Amino acid sequence: MTILPLRVTVAPERADAAPGDALTFDVTVRNASDIVEHYGVEFLGLPDGATVRTEPDVAKLRPGESASMSVRIGLPVQPPAPAGTYVAGALVRSKYRPEVSRCVEVPIELASVQQIAVRATPEVVTGGRSARYTIEVSNDGNSPVRLYLNATDPERRVTALFEPPSLDLPPAMSARALLSVRAPLPWNREKQRQLTITASPDQKGGASGAGTATFVQKPRFASKFAKVAGIGAAVLLLAAAVAVPTLLARTGEKDPVEAAQTGPVATPPAVAPSVAPPAEPTSAPTSAPPAEPTAAAPSESAPPANASASAPPPGGGPRVVDLTAPGDGVLPSDAFRDHGFLVSADPGKISVPGCEAATAAAVFTDPDGRKFLTSSNADDAGKCHSVPLMIDFLQGRPAGAVELTPLTKDALVMEVGYADLSLSTETTLTVRADKARARGGVDYVLVRPKSADGAATAPVALTSLRIAPLS
Structure with missing residues (x-):
């Protein structure tokens, strides 16, 4: 029978712990040899990131003497060690005779923590x-x-x-x-x-x-009508500014402001000999009195600034809209209002670094001379082309069919929102008339690059839109 030259005991014999706990073990060593020995202790099999501190570092024992060493173990908090049972080993061995050693197993149960x-x-x-x-x-x-x-x-x-x-x-x-x-x-x-x-x-x-x-x-009202109301009010004011002086001139009255500055004006007699009859003007051309073209000007003036000569009349049939017609540069959101829709970028749909505030649309010509409608930064038409592009049909005028022509085939996908609040995804960039009619019409379309993980992989580039009214 071989007698071991040392004896080791560990207290406690097992431990339960959680990430971040500190454990303390007392390791008692007895020198069973016939010579003086120097013993040290270490713990094996601990979770990654655990720390071990021993006091004292070395126990010097004469033959037959015993000593106790305190071992303090710190378990990591972040990253936490996986939950489970760890069988740690308290290894005691001689500093000068490596063959003299003994290991005592100590189970440590690490609890599960969810965060x-x-x-x-x-x-x-x-x-x-x-x-x-x-x-x-x-x-x-x-x-x-x-x-x-x-x-x-x-x-x-x-x-x-x-x-x-x-x-x-x-x-x-x-x-x-x-x-x-x-x-x-x-x-x-x-x-x-x-x-x-x-x-x-x-x-x-x-x-x-x-x-x-x-x-x-x-809001629905502000997004659809506020700008129209502002333009209408401006047109009315301009018309009034032109018409009022003209009407005053035709009736022979002074401008109210001029009258207030010059004082009261005597009422002319019923028949004023100095006033010539309308049929015999003395200074105006004989072809027409001077006031008539001026009074007619407001009703025969050009259409509003954002109107397009090619804009279709309401209730027309299918038509094709050239999305590059406005020319290169950043566009106002109502650039295509006369065609029944608004355009803008939506940076909230796909996270594009540096384009968090890119909400504009633009017409852009690339180095190869290809022109297309795309999303862009509000200050630079050449940036942020991978942000999704929104085509939003005017309130009360949903589309009955939609077909978009991309610059590059099979590079884009279209999310469609319908009047009944339902959604669909169209990889062909097309919504048929029967599908649109069954859902109350197309309310908007959102065009974005195709991707598997949500990252933008290609620019949004469109050249034309074929649209039909809801039947």
């Missing part, structure tokens, strides 16, 4: 009926989880769709999902909808994570 973080990018999106966010979910716990995503608002008016709807996350890992939301447009006031985004585990009792986002919706 989920949810973050939306961007945090605030301003748009119309729909918006899109990138949701990042992080598993800061120490055990794998399957999380189901959900988004709610206090009024329960927002419809949410996640792609994908669930995420499988190992410990200390993160993943992303695309969130598309849709809500009815407010009529005359801007609406801020507060969204609560949750990631819930599939197991009962598991920890959930939550984040917030804001969806700011522009």
